[in-house]
Amino acid sequence: MLGYALRRVLSAIPIALIAVTICFFILRLAPGGPFDGERALPPLVLANLRAHYNLDQPLVVQYFIYIWRLLHGDLGPSMVIEGFSVSRLIAIGFPFTLTLALTAFVIATFVGLVAGMIAAVNQNKWPDYVLVLVVMIGVIIPNFLMAALLQLWFGVYLRWFPAGGWVNGSWMHLVLPVTVLAWPHAARISRLMRGSMIEVLGTNYVRTARSKGIGQRLVLARHAIKPALIPVVSYLGPGLSYLLTGSLAVEQIFGLPGIGKYFITAALNRDYGIVLGTTILYMFIILALNLIVDLVYAWLDPKVRYR
């Protein structure tokens, strides 16, 4: 298992490098730049600025400078806001974004798994139909619409939770944004879990387990859940990265202090430094998540370890 983990970590390195390269060039080859303001800058100032950020060097040289800094843990400066940098942005906003996404992730995954299981065990009975309905709502309503509906109903009409904003960080402010983020995720997880659980419950080995008289609870807990999780786990990695990116938009809608606000402003201003740095940060997170998923996979399905 340890050897397998090490192999997987090593094989992630070239993938990370390739991904960084692609991000870098796509962003830099796009038209427009950080200093195309409404008011043209004097040529001398512009030249100074470009020299300061190495934008006067050939692109390939810039690329190596960027990689060099990255290897030293420097994700680069902002090119629009003096003295601001990606590291600073991460320090200010990322803990919040991560908290929001992880809270939604944990709740949604748990709810999704349990709901999927209940639906599978009660296949084609009322709990199953209720789930189908709730899942459908989560999947078909886009998050901005869901956000608006929840804000109106629970924020404005019922006044149970604040409709937006962030005052001294009470958890009440997180309820609606977490719901908006978590719902579609929980919906997908429960659908996956229901399907794979139904499949597993029909397998010969579950029949064997039942034939041993060990009881419904052990049959489910020991024999069915672990193999049923396999297809679900492969969705968790991508699922969390959707939540992390989805969180950016939800923060904006609810006026929350994550990196969403900075990222969206930076993208509009073509602030290469911030956009590239954030993108690469996300990429690393996604790679790490995939790695974790693969390791969990190897634990769930012993056959994987020996390949």
Place this chain on the structure above:
Amino acid sequence: MPNTVLTVEDLSVTFALHDSEVHAVRDMNFTLTESEILAVVGESGSGKSQAFLSIMGLLARNGRATGKAMLGDINLVGMNKSQLDAYRGKDIAMIFQDPMTSLNPSLRVRTQLAEVLVKHRGFDKDKAIRAAIEMLERVGIPEPAKRANAFPHELSGGMRQRVMIAMALLCQPKILIADEPTTALDVTVQAQMLDLFKSLTQDFGTALVLITHDLGVVAGVADRMMVMYGGRAVEKGKVDDLFYDPRHPYTLGLLHSTPHIAHRAARLDPIQGLPPSLEHLPKGCSFNPRCAFRFERCLIERPPLTPTGEGREKACFYEGELSYEKVA
């Protein structure tokens, strides 16, 4: 007089389909005594597996069983699952058709064995694992302690079937149902496996139900035999009697379509025609479309299973001599 361990009365199994139902098993009756080996034979789809799955409470969701399967004075048919769990795995165990998929791929062999003893014998985990390893040794698995730590995919098919046998015998059950236990294995392993069944069930006094469509497996292993066709038993009796003097044309046909046994005929002859569709059984005797001995009555009336002396029963109106020349 050996003890009766299971009495099955009027056992029927029906499956609900969208707008109809199929009767997979109808009015099955038999008894099992201690240490006895009963072979249940018949073509694919004749209801062999469903009959015994129903006794184990393992029918598919759309299946219903009626009738009785008395284990002592307890009726297993229609009992709720949690009550049934007190008996299955302990007094009555089952080995399934496909050893490759019948073990849980994500659990170690020792876990899958030990849980039976933890549940039914109240052993703690360590003791259960030790007992499981002993049983693995008993079914002829080399290096049992090492195999106990393996996952199923690390074992060969024959080895997995031995694990299944060990699992079923852990609690020395009164009844063991083996559903085509050797079909998926190659011929040399088949023979070993049959010997193993025979010796272990004798040791434990376990009654064995051997479900198979291969009469070659039955010869030399089983004591009694029940032949099934279209969901019903059509002939019952001692194996030797049925082999040397079959009284139902279907039994005769089966014998002549089995290599090694069709010694009286010069060649091997499969039974003409196809096994019946359970949804469209013919009127009268289900076997009549394929029967060389049929006469008018067979097309109108269904022959009931009736005793013919010497502990034999058959469901056939034909009373003349059954000879293979007539079939061919």
